Amino acid sequence: MLKKFLNYTEIQTKITSLFPFVLTLGILTFEGIKIQVLPTLVFFIGMFVFDLTTTAINNYIDSKDNGQDIGFTRKQGKVLIFTMFTIAMASGLYLVAITDLVILFLGMFCFAVGIFYTWGPVPISRQPYGEIISGVLYGYIIPFILIHANAPGHLVAFGYNQGIVDLQFNILNIIDFLIIFLPPTALTSSIMLANNTCDIDADIAVKRYTLPYYIGRKNAVTLMLGLYVSVYSAIVVGVILGILPWFALATLATIPVVIKQFNAYRADLIKRISFKFIIKNFIIIMFFYDITVIIGSILQ
Template identity: 40%
Template structure:
């Protein structure tokens, strides 16, 4: 397998969805807690990207194995197009998961045992997303799973590995007893700050499932769009973006974010225009990428405003 084929196999272009939560989580830690641990940050970044690539590779492999549509299997799926065997794909996937898990164990040793529990949960969701007899991606849970795991999970861990032990939460083990302690107020703040990420990342999956509605049914994939119908799914697509703007505004009103963050509303007309375009036509080739453009636009400006806030603080 050459490099271009590998990069398509892991869909490297889609990794922005995990990069934004990482960057925003790190910047928020600097702004709100005034804390950073460079080595932990680097280790987490590598583990995050490698595992994200592994889950995408699992997705492509399972789509190939379970495909009922032969045209899709042989001409559209990367395994069929590039002649990658399932055995070869499995070896690459296992290697990536093992490497990411090793980095996770190192990070656990450097932080707290709670990271092992959180990491194991994220690994389980990532693997079961497309693997097993009842994969999450083929159920009406894909948007929730991807949004929470990547939007909240990555953001939370980016903060967790950079702050002193016990700032967010910690798990203490004194056999046979264990103690789980945390700061509810701080955890709620993290949940609020990650909400725009949860919504925009969930919308990528939602837009994908709306555009693939007919193909998914032919491949026996019954996603959220199948259960709620296309019209409601398209409305939900818009509501999630409105929720992102609302969450950022609430953060400013509660004094969590500086007033500069209200400049996020400057891009609302562009986001609304993209929403209207998607409402008018749901097509994988022409309008699906609007969800990715919205994510880049919203969180790109969010990063700029956070950097400005750090400079002016």
């Protein structure tokens, strides 16, 4: 039963949320912000369970069209989805109760993206902006929520008095935030970009017009390279500005391996052969980025 559940929710894909989560904890430590155990734990539960839920929803809906075996009866699959959704929503609402409404609005965005990724009249996964949405969700929104839950006002301050809502944005901290978390954002987008590039012919057959359909395979591959350049550039800029520990530069040591994997990917754009190389690049870069930031935070 457990194995079926893990397959249904594709547990192996949850690295896209776990790596940014760990990175955020490292950044909070580096910036001297005390990590609040309760909101951090509540957010982790809600984030992780909802990530499982969205994957289950995707597989449940896709199985209607392709006849894929989800490991459960359709009724059981639906019960699991609603159970996980309830747990995630309860965690989110509790987090809002112990923080503020900023978490509510960001959480609503996350829930909307997760639900409408493959469901609805115009699923996000069938549109040319899927790469942007997925990258922003995992690379920026998850860290933003976690930072705000631990340090309200660090990025945005929320106030409410006699029907008047007051939002104050710390522009300098937000700029730093955008630089620091550009790597997980770009790398998450690269996964979806690679998937869509490899699937372009199959997608067209089912009227699924993703970004590579509009820009072509060659430009999609060039864009992939651009995403990797932006990742390493952001790390260098972050260190120069002092918003990342100097030890984070050790992440640059992954460049030769990443280039090798990228070349292997573009040599043969067949999903069963090439897609794994982009996944490996995500894991390699994010693992080193997380570890070097954490070590750098300890050494400072």
